[in-house]
Amino acid sequence: MSPTALTPVRPALSTQQRFSLDQLAQLSGYSGRTIRYFIAEGLVDRPEGEKRGAHYQARHLEQLQQLRAWAAAGHSHEAMRALRQGLPAAAVQAPAPAQEAWTRLSLAPGVELHLQPERCGIPPAALPALLPRLQALLAQAASAH
Incomplete structure (x- = not known):
């Protein structure tokens, strides 16, 4: 053909x-x-x-x-x-970008951590273990002052 x-x-x-x-x-x-x-x-x-x-x-x-x-x-x-x-x-005004999914961890009164586990390389399953470690770091920093 x-x-x-x-x-x-x-x-x-x-x-x-x-x-x-x-x-x-x-x-x-x-x-x-x-x-x-x-x-x-x-x-x-x-x-x-x-x-x-x-x-x-x-x-x-x-x-x-x-x-x-x-x-x-x-x-x-x-x-x-x-x-x-x-x-x-x-x-023409560009449309708003698509919503991004963020995880919010409350570390202490007035302190939050916002992250995207997939983008920062932290597996979502590791977040529960990360929370107490970050809270301990904050407590150390607060007691140092």
């Missing part, structure tokens, strides 16, 4: 070519529902015409292809909207 037989060939699109929503969905790989959502969110231009006369053009397909590329690059819809307006994606 030749390499060209493995790759689907799409016909060159004319800028004047018109597509129905179903045709645009087939060409873009997005469902019609998703395309309508993108339009409602301002990520894709509204179709030309109205109701049954509504149609899409090559620019709509290009916009959907661009959205797919931005999504693959990890951009949120908010960032895509900014990019579409010509703003840098960095203009």
Whole structure:
């Protein structure tokens, strides 16, 4: 089998070519529902015409292809909207980082130790033995003053 037989060939699109929503969905790989959502969110231009006369053009397909590329690059819809307006994606506030799991050990009144056992190399099973040793160090330091 030749390499060209493995790759689907799409016909060159004319800028004047018109597509129905179903045709645009087939060409873009997005469902019609998703395309309508993108339009409602301002990520894709509204179709030309109205109701049954509504149609899409090559620019709509290009916009959907661009959205797919931005999504693959990890951009949120908010960032895509900014990019579409010509703003840098960095203009959109980055989402808060995922929550990190921390272990809190209360060593003495007013003294706590916060650690991530996996990151600092202490096995979680070793924490119960660590607590009295740290408390003893604190007691020594307090008695030295």
